[in-house]
Each structure stands twice: as C-alpha cells, then as structure tokens.
Amino acid sequence: LSTASLRLPITGAIYDQSPELALTIAADRTVRYSLVETGHAFEPDGPLSEKIRAAAGTVLVVVDDAIWRVQRNRINRYLAQVAGTYRVLVLPGGERNKTLPQALKIIAAMDECGVLRRSTPVIAIGGGVVCDIVGFAASIYRRGVPYVKVPTTLLAQVDVSVAIKTAVNLGGFRNRIGSFWPAELTIIDRSFLSSQSPAEISQGLGEIFKLALIKSECLFDRLEEIPTDWEPDWYVSGAAADLIRLAIEEMAEDLRSNLWEETLARGVDFGHTFSPLIEMRTAQLGHGHVVALDCLLSACIAVEYGLFEYEFLPRLVAVMRRCHLPTQHPAFADADLLWESLIETRKHRDGHQHLPLPSGIGKHTFVENLDRRGLVRAARLMGGLT
Numbered sequence: 186l187s188t189a190s191l192r193l194p195i196t197g198a199i200y201d202q203s204p205e206l207a208l209t210i211a212a213d214r215t216v217r218y219s220l221v222e223t224g225h226a227f228e229p230d231g232p233l234s235e236k237i238r239a240a241a242g243t244v245l246v247v248v249d250d251a252i253w254r255v256q257r258n259r260i261n262r263y264l265a266q267v268a269g270t271y272r273v274l275v276l277p278g279g280e281r282n283k284t285l286p287q288a289l290k291i292i293a294a295m296d297e298c299g300v301l302r303r304s305t306p307v308i309a310i311g312g313g314v315v316c317d318i319v320g321f322a323a324s325i326y327r328r329g330v331p332y333v334k335v336p337t338t339l340l341a342q343v344d345v346s347v348a349i350k351t352a353v354n355l356g357g358f359r360n361r362i363g364s365f366w367p368a369e370l371t372i373i374d375r376s377f378l379s380s381q382s383p384a385e386i387s388q389g390l391g392e393i394f395k396l397a398l399i400k401s402e403c404l405f406d407r408l409e410e411i412p413t414d415w416e417p418d419w420y421v422s423g424a425a426a427d428l429i430r431l432a433i434e435e436m437a438e439d440l441r442s443n444l445w446e447e448t449l450a451r452g453v454d455f456g457h458t459f460s461p462l463i464e465m466r467t468a469q470l471g472h473g474h475v476v477a478l479d480c481l482l483s484a485c486i487a488v489e490y491g492l493f494e495y496e497f498l499p500r501l502v503a504v505m506r507r508c509h510l511p512t513q514h515p516a517f518a519d520a521d522l523l524w525e526s527l528i529e530t531r532k533h534r535d536g537h538q539h540l541p542l543p544s545g546i547g548k549h550t551f552v553e554n555l556d557r558r559g560l561v562r563a564a565r566l567m568g569g570l571t
C-alpha cells in the first residue's frame with residue numbers, strides 16, 4: 186500500500202462509490218445422525234463394530250477413566266476382535282477436567298494415529314465430559330472429522346446423546362468455547378449404568394426432571410412412579426427402559442427444530458439459567474443437581490408471576506426427593522450470586538433473559554423482565570419449601 190492510500194478515510198473512500206463486487210452467499214446443509222439402543226455396545230456384530238470395522242487406519246478410542254477402571258479387559262478384548270489397529274486414550278471424567286488441554290491431548294493422539302478426514306471416526310466412550318471434549322476436538326481437527334459417542338452415564342444417555350453441541354470450559358465459565366458438531370452415531374447401552382453410584386444416577390434424573398417439567402407431563406408421571414428405594418441396577422433393568430427411551434425421544438423432539446439454536450428462547454434451557462455459574466463456583470454440586478435446583482427456583486419465579494400454581498410446588502419437591510435430588514442449597518439463597526448468574530446468562534441469550542418458566546406440568550413460557558426483587562422473593566419462597 187502507498188502512504189497516500191493508508192491515509193484515506195476508510196468510509197468515505199470505499200462506501201461512497203457503488204461496489205464493484207457485492208455477493209451474498211447462502212447455503213443450506215442437511216444434518217443426519219443416528220442414535221441406536223443396544224443391550225451390548227461391544228457386541229461383535231453391533232452398530233459400533235460396524236463403524237470400527239469400516240474405519241481406515243488406526244482407530245482412536247477415547248475412554249473415560251471410570252469405565253477403563255472397570256472394563257479395561259473387556260474393551261481391549263473387544264477392540265482386538267473388531268479393529269485392525271487401534272489406540273486407546275484414557276481421559277478423566279468430571280467437570281474440572283473439561284478443559285482445552287484435554288482436547289489438545291486428543292488432537293495430538295489423532296495426529297499420531299493418522300486420522301483421515303472422513304474415514305477414521307474417533308470413538309468416545311464415557312460420560313458427558315469425555316463425549317463433549319471428544320466432540321469438540323473432532324469438530325476442530327482439520328475443521329471437522331467424524332466421531333461416534335458411547336455415553337456411559339444416565340445424564341449423558343438422555344441428554345448429551347441427542348445434542349449436537351460440544352464444548353470445553355474456559356476461564357471459570359462452563360462451555361465457553363465449543364461448536365455444533367453431531368456425532369455420526371450414538372450408541373445407548375444401559376448396562377453401563379450399573380457401575381454408577383446412586384448420586385451419579387440422580388444427576389441424570391435431574392435432567393429428566395427438567396425435561397418432564399417443561400415439556401412432558403407423561404414423563405413427569407413416570408418419574409412419580411419410580412421406586413423410592415431404587416438402586417442403579419433398576420435403571421439397567423427393563424423396568425426403566427421406557428422412562429429412559431421417553432426422555433431421549435422428548436429431548437430429540439425438542440432439539441430437532443432448533444439444532445443450531447437460531448432461536449435463543451429455548452425450553453430446554455430450563456434449569457440452565459442460574460445453574461451454569463453456580464456449578465462452576467460450587468464444586469460439590471454436580472450438573473444434574475444444580476439444574477434441578479435451578480428448575481425449582483424457576484418454578485418459584487413462575488409462582489411469583491402467577492404462571493404456575495403454588496399447589497404444584499410440593500409435588501415437584503416430592504418428585505425431586507424420589508429422584509434423590511437436592512431441594513435446597515445455600516447458593517440458591519445468595520441473591521448476589523443468583524443475580525450475577527442471570528446477568529451472565531443474558532449474554533449467552535444475546536442480551537435477553539429468555540427465562541423459561543413452567544406454566545403447568547409439562548408446559549412452559551418465557552419471561553423477559555425478572556428484576557432483582559422478584560428473584561429474591563422467589564429464592565425466599567424456595568427456601569421455605571420443605
């Protein structure tokens with residue numbers, strides 16, 4: 186560039202003339218991905234084996250350390266049977282491990298395996314954290330390579346399974362960097378749930394509770410019917426099959442019409458308004474539990490707005506107890522933290538509250554004008570529920 190052209194006032198010089206080239210490019214893209222339920226993810230003739238057999242070169246299999254601890258021999262035997270060559274990368278689950286360095290580890294392993302752009306899907310076997318990190322790494326490696334998810338927690342089976350979102354946490358914020366990148370195949374195998382603790386299972390029930398309250402009275406009824414003395418094995422058994430399938434179907438129905446979140450007023454964001462920041466600040470609350478607490482607070486806000494009947498609140502509390510979900514936590518009485526969470530979430534919703542609130546069991550609406558006083562009143566109402 187000459188000195189003269191550098192001095193030109195940019196707006197005057199360029200936009201006063203009609204442009205010599207003005208193009209708008211628009212394209213539609215169809216997305217297609219499958220979820221398959223199977224009794225044994227590792228059956229030699231199953232859909233996972235089909236993918237692995239068809240893969241070119243060395244298959245990278247990323248396994249959650251909790252699964253590796255209990256199924257290492259089984260997974261090695263299985264992979265030796267169905268994969269030509271493979272490499273296992275074990276990663277820790279847990280929210281604090283949902284980091285960029287973990288994603289970069291996967292990317293380094295993809296390089297070492299010589300993953301091809303289309304023909305060597307990366308396999309993720311683990312909870313929501315491992316599935317999200319693998320999905321994120323797959324979405325940025327060569328601008329996107331295929332991957333397959335085998336979610337192994339109840340939460341991941343009913344929620345992460347259907348979604349096309351991937352992410353890692355950054356700078357103290359949940360999912361601060363991420364992408365929309367569907368797994369081409371997701372395998373649901375309830376037998377993985379037998380090694381989950383009751384507390385971890387109840388994290389998954391937190392997301393089911395969210396979905397039921399906002400979208401499906403039928404699902405809510407099912408939650409009211411689960412045995413009070415359930416153990417993790419109950420969720421593996423046929424008795425829970427309908428509950429889990431219905432949760433997945435309801436989730437799919439809700440997400441399908443807004444996969445890329447063009448609309449930022451989303452019913453499935455119910456329970457995810459105050460919870461993201463609280464989850465990062467209070468290490469002892471897991472994702473499903475903090476989501477459930479957010480749902481209860483949101484229901485109290487809905488009562489304040491006259492949208493939800495006060496008489497329904499004890500019914501919510503009873504279902505939460507049945508699901509072994511917490512109904513109180515000091516963070517949900519901390520007005521400053523709650524208000525800060527709402528402000529942070531507004532940014533994620535493009536400057537709008539888009540606050541999903543139940544307007545009955547299985548129905549919802551949005552409000553945009555919750556003020557701090559209303560929030561404090563709702564938090565007090567929640568604190569008084571026993």
Ligand SMILES: NC(=O)c1ccc[n+]([C@@H]2O[C@H](COP(=O)([O-])OP(=O)(O)OC[C@H]3O[C@@H](n4cnc5c(N)ncnc54)[C@H](O)[C@@H]3O)[C@@H](O)[C@H]2O)c1
Pocket residue numbers: 249250251252277278279280283311312313314315317337338340341344345348349350351360377378379380381382385388472473
């Ligand atoms: N992509 C999405 O749309 C989406 C949707 C919902 C949740 N998420 C994400 O999912 C994450 C939560 O998932 P999560 O609850 O599975 O957490 P997680 O992956 O951290 O798993 C919880 C714990 O269980 C262990 N584990 C995994 N499978 C197990 C098994 N079968 N038996 C025993 N232990 C097992 C893990 O190692 C971890 O310690 C959050 O980061 C959340 O943001 C993503």
Ligand SMILES: [Zn+2]
Pocket residue numbers: 344392457472476
């Ligand atoms: Zn969630």
